[in-house]
Amino acid sequence: xxxxxxxxxxxxxxxxxxxxxxxxxxxxxxxxxxxxxxxxxxxxxxxxxxxxxxxxxxxxxxxxxxxxxxxxxxxxxxxxxxxxxxxxxxxxxxxxxxxxxxxxxxxxxxxxxxxxxxxxxxxxxxxxxxxxxxxxxxxxxxxxxxxxxxxxxxxxxxxxxxxxxxxxxxxxxxxxxxxxxxxxxxxxxxxxxxxxxxxxxxxxxxxxxxxxxxxxxxxxxxxxxxxxxxxxxxxxxxxxxx
Amino acid sequence: xxxxxxxxxxxxxxxxxxxxxxxxxxxxxxxxxxxxxxxxxxxxxxxxxxxxxxxxxxxxxxxxxxxxxxxxxxxxxxxxxxxxxxxxxxxxxxxxxx
Numbered sequence: 297x298x299x300x301x302x303x304x305x306x307x308x309x310x311x312x313x314x315x316x317x318x319x320x321x322x323x324x325x326x327x328x329x330x331x332x333x334x335x336x337x338x339x340x341x342x343x344x345x346x347x348x349x350x351x352x353x354x355x356x357x358x359x360x361x362x363x364x365x366x367x368x369x370x371x372x373x374x375x376x377x378x379x380x381x382x383x384x385x386x387x388x389x390x391x392x393x394x395x396x397x398x399x400x401x402x403x404x405x406x407x408x409x410x411x412x413x414x415x416x417x418x419x420x421x422x423x424x425x426x427x428x429x430x431x432x433x434x435x436x437x438x439x440x441x442x443x444x445x446x447x448x449x450x451x452x453x454x455x456x457x458x459x460x461x462x463x464x465x466x467x468x469x470x471x472x473x474x475x476x477x478x479x480x481x482x483x484x485x486x487x488x489x490x491x492x493x494x495x496x497x498x499x500x501x502x503x504x505x506x507x508x509x510x511x512x513x514x515x516x517x518x519x520x521x522x523x524x525x526x527x528x529x530x531x532x533x534x535x536x537x538x
Numbered sequence: 539x540x541x542x543x544x545x546x547x548x549x550x551x552x553x554x555x556x557x558x559x560x561x562x563x564x565x566x567x568x569x570x571x572x573x574x575x576x577x578x579x580x581x582x583x584x585x586x587x588x589x590x591x592x593x594x595x596x597x598x599x600x601x602x603x604x605x606x607x608x609x610x611x612x613x614x615x616x617x618x619x620x621x622x623x624x625x626x627x628x629x630x631x632x633x634x635x636x
Contacts (some may be wrong), residue, residue: 320618345542352550362549372545380552385585391560392581398565409558414586421582467628470601473593474608474624480586481612481620492580493587500588501595513588520584525577532576 314437321415322445324475327468328356329446333453335360339367343454350450354443355413356472358382361510382510385517389417396420396430404432411439418479425486487533488524496520600631 329350336346341363349359358379365375389412397408397420416439420430483489500516507515524532564570570578597605608624615623 320621324621341542345540345546348543349546349549352546353553355553358549358553362545366542366545372541372548375545376548376552379549380556383553383556385588386553386556387560388578388581388585389560390557390562391564392578394561394564395570395578405561406558409561410554412557414589418582418586465629465632467600467604467625467632470593470604470628471625473590473601474604474628475621476586476589477605477608478612478617478620478624480583480590481609482617483583483586484612486579486583488576488580489583492583496584496587497591500591504592504595509592512592513585516588516591517581517585520587521577521580524580524584525573527576529572529576532572532579 310431310434311437314434314439315441317419318438318441320475321419321442324415324471325356325442325446326449327466327471328360329449330453330457331468332356332359332363333450333455334457336363336450337454337457339363341366341454343451346454347447347451351447353379354411354446355379355383355386356446357510378510382513384510384514386412388517388521389414393417393420393430396424397432397435400432408432408435408439411443413439413442414476415479416442418482422482425483488527488531491527492520492524495523599635600628603631604628 499519503512503515
């Protein structure tokens with residue numbers, strides 16, 4: 297009984313550990329959720345449709361691109377393809393995080409992949425790297441607040457969006473790059489971090505200038521990953537892993 | 539059902555495929571080659587970098603100030619401190635340089 301109580305207490309603790317880590321993500325994504333709702337209604341979505349898009353796709357950048365194309369009356373299949381292209385980076389997240397959560401029951405894994413966003417992946421990877429287990433309860437504690445706030449704030453933006461003051465002065469357009477830079481820096485102790493960052497940065501900037509958005513994300517990411525694959529294993533430190 | 543609804547549904551399916559697809563491919567292999575593992579370990583830095591780097595092309599003084607402060611705070615503080623410091627500098631600087 298005592299052991300049960302302890303393990304239950306730890307599970308609750310894991311959940312709240314996750315919730316605590318989710319707070320910066322909730323803060324950083326809030327303006328984008330509201331902004332998305334506003335733009336969605338501006339481009340001809342109903343409040344319910346804006347709400348549904350956030351609840352079902354749950355990927356900020358892809359939702360923005362989708363709504364922009366919808367407003368320009370682009371063909372539906374092209375809108376869906378663009379959403380797919382913007383979200384393509386998740387293939388890499390999925391391959392990476394699969395190693396950490398393969399021991400979960402299948403239903404939990406299926407749900408885990410549904411909420412696999414940029415910060416969800418980065419924070420879960422950081423936890424795995426520090427040697428702690430990535431449990432379902434902790435993962436849900438991290439992801440659930442972000443999801444719930446994202447969906448609710450999208451709805452609020454759709455209903456009240458017109459009331460947002462000067463978004464540029466509030467720095468809203470540049471909050472996510474700051475946040476993502478913070479996440480990148482959080483991985484700086486990993487082997488090969490500097491060369492991978494350099495390769496991805498250069499490749500994504502070149503691709504942004506030539507091929508264009510959103511493909512610069514996938515091209516830049518693949519450049520960094522390929523560099524890590526090609527460099528001799530003793531540099532990447534994988535042999536030393538337990 | 540409206541066209542909009544079908545766009546949302548198809549977009550959701552396409553997105554879920556990207557979120558589960560990498561795992562479905564990788565899990566077909568029994569062992570992971572060390573080089574593949576090194577590649578997977580590089581994923582966070584590689585992908586997240588591409589979400590920041592192109593922003594540097596049109597970053598002005600306010601944006602650069604925010605990024606530099608973010609890097610400086612990262613040497614000591616956690617993610618929340620980093621983000622709040624960077625955001626504060628950005629908002630403050632934009633009041634002056636736009």
